[in-house]
Amino acid sequence: MKRNLSILLALLCLLALAPALAQAPRAYAPENLRTLSYNDQVRVISLEYEDQSGGRRIPDDQLRFYLDQVNRSNWGFSRIKSDIAQSLRGSAPPPSSGTQTMRCESTDGRGHTCRTPWQGHSRLVRQLSRGDCVEGRTWQSQWGQVFVSGGCRGEFAESHDAPGAGGNRVVCESTGSRPRTCPTPWRGSSRLERQLSSAPCTQGRTWGSSRGEVWVDDGCRGVFGPGQGQGWGPGAYSVTCVASGPGHTTCAWDRSRGRPYVMELLPNARCVERHNWGYDDRVGLWVSGNCRARFGAR
Structure with missing residues (x-):
C-alpha cells in the first residue's frame, strides 16, 4: 500500500512540474558555439532551424554560412537564432546606418522573386551565401522587386542609379533548347551584346525582348544590355x-x-x-x- 502511495505521489509531482519544464528555455547549446566540436555545431544550428521553421531542414549553403560566421567572425548562438528568424521572415530590419534593406534568398538553387519596400531598382549590399551573387546571372533587379537564383542569398537596398547605369547586364540562357524568359533591370527593349552559345542567337527567331524582359530559345545563350534609347527614342x-x-x-x-x-x-x-x-x-x-x-x- 505504502509503495503504491509513493508511486502516486511521484506521478503527481511530475504532473505539477510539467508546465514549468515545458516553458524552460532550450539548453542544447551554449552561447559560444566555438566551444563545441564541428559536429555539435552542425547539430545545434540544424536543430534551431528545425525548431523555428516547423521541422524543415536547413539549406546546406545557409548552414555553411553560419559555420563560417561562428568560426571566423565569432558569432554567438543568439546571433545565429536571430539571423535564422530573419531569414524565415524573408526580410531583415534596417541596420543602424538608417539604410533600409531586405533579404532575398534562393534556397536549393531555385529561383525566387522578392517584393521590395521601395519602388525603384536595388543593389546588393551583403552576400549571405557561399554561392556567388553575380548581377545579371544569379540576381537581377526590376522596379519594385529582386530576383535571385542559383543559391544566391543576400541583403539588398534601394539603388539610386538610373536604370541601365553602371554597366547593368543580364545573362539569359536557353538550356536543353528550352525557352526561357529573363527579367531585365531596364524597362525598355534589349540588345544582344555577346553570344555565349555555339547555337546562333538570332533576333526574332531565337531571342527577343519586350518591356522589362528578354526571351531566348533553341539553345541561345547571351549577354544582353539595354537597347539604344531603350527602343523609345523620340526620333526613332x-x-x-x-x-x-x-x-x-x-x-x-x-x-x-x-x-x-x-x-x-x-x-x-x-x-x-x-x-x-x-x-x-x-x-x-x-x-x-x-x-x-x-x-x-x-
Missing part, C-alpha cells in the same frame, strides 16, 4: 503591327527606312522571322498567328 521610326484573324496582316512600312526588325514584343506574343512575320519590298511588313510587335528600322 517604328511601326506596331498586330496579327488579326487568319492569314497575313500587312502594315504600312516606309521603304526608305530599310528593313524592319522586332524592337519590342507585345504581351504574350512570339514573332519568328519568316515563320509568322516578314518583309519584302512588294508586300511590305506582314505578320500572322500570334505575332504582335513594335518594329524598328535596322
Whole structure:
C-alpha cells in the first residue's frame, strides 16, 4: 500500500512540474558555439532551424554560412537564432546606418522573386551565401522587386542609379533548347551584346525582348544590355503591327527606312522571322498567328 502511495505521489509531482519544464528555455547549446566540436555545431544550428521553421531542414549553403560566421567572425548562438528568424521572415530590419534593406534568398538553387519596400531598382549590399551573387546571372533587379537564383542569398537596398547605369547586364540562357524568359533591370527593349552559345542567337527567331524582359530559345545563350534609347527614342521610326484573324496582316512600312526588325514584343506574343512575320519590298511588313510587335528600322 505504502509503495503504491509513493508511486502516486511521484506521478503527481511530475504532473505539477510539467508546465514549468515545458516553458524552460532550450539548453542544447551554449552561447559560444566555438566551444563545441564541428559536429555539435552542425547539430545545434540544424536543430534551431528545425525548431523555428516547423521541422524543415536547413539549406546546406545557409548552414555553411553560419559555420563560417561562428568560426571566423565569432558569432554567438543568439546571433545565429536571430539571423535564422530573419531569414524565415524573408526580410531583415534596417541596420543602424538608417539604410533600409531586405533579404532575398534562393534556397536549393531555385529561383525566387522578392517584393521590395521601395519602388525603384536595388543593389546588393551583403552576400549571405557561399554561392556567388553575380548581377545579371544569379540576381537581377526590376522596379519594385529582386530576383535571385542559383543559391544566391543576400541583403539588398534601394539603388539610386538610373536604370541601365553602371554597366547593368543580364545573362539569359536557353538550356536543353528550352525557352526561357529573363527579367531585365531596364524597362525598355534589349540588345544582344555577346553570344555565349555555339547555337546562333538570332533576333526574332531565337531571342527577343519586350518591356522589362528578354526571351531566348533553341539553345541561345547571351549577354544582353539595354537597347539604344531603350527602343523609345523620340526620333526613332517604328511601326506596331498586330496579327488579326487568319492569314497575313500587312502594315504600312516606309521603304526608305530599310528593313524592319522586332524592337519590342507585345504581351504574350512570339514573332519568328519568316515563320509568322516578314518583309519584302512588294508586300511590305506582314505578320500572322500570334505575332504582335513594335518594329524598328535596322
